[in-house]
Amino acid sequence: xxxxxxxxxxxxxxxxxxxxxxxxxxxxxxxxxxxxxxxxxxxxxxxxxxxxxxxxxxxxxxxxxxxxxxxxxxxxxxxxxxxxxxxxxxxxxxxxxxxxxxxxxxxxxxxxxxxxxxxxxxxxxxxxxxxxxxxxx
Numbered sequence: 001x002x003x004x005x006x007x008x009x010x011x012x013x014x015x016x017x018x019x020x021x022x023x024x025x026x027x028x029x030x031x032x033x034x035x036x037x038x039x040x041x042x043x044x045x046x047x048x049x050x051x052x053x054x055x056x057x058x059x060x061x062x063x064x065x066x067x068x069x070x071x072x073x074x075x076x077x078x079x080x081x082x083x084x085x086x087x088x089x090x091x092x093x094x095x096x097x098x099x100x101x102x103x104x105x106x107x108x109x110x111x112x113x114x115x116x117x118x119x120x121x122x123x124x125x126x127x128x129x130x131x132x133x134x135x136x137x
Contacts, residue, residue, distance in 0.1 A: 017087070030094055048067075061079055
């Protein structure tokens, strides 16, 4: 594997299969390139995993295959938290998924803010006064 730069990060790259090894913190750094809301909003990274026959390039433990944040993207990780194996261009797919997740979250937060404002208005004294006046006529 050769060191290379992908999306502003230095990772190890395999020229024959075009796979990449991201150290444990580097996957989070990749996501943070496009997702500004912090880890709390990203959701769980790994829900379940299954052993593979591939080995970690750092400790030779068998890598575990998982579905990335329950998206339609499978990748592998070292159970000893050394890093993640991403196949050809999966790093770009991670960025696309994080962009979409951030857009969905922005829309959700905006909707929650508007709903909260509507509830506050409905509970305001002026709203109830208007409603009472409407029905007393």
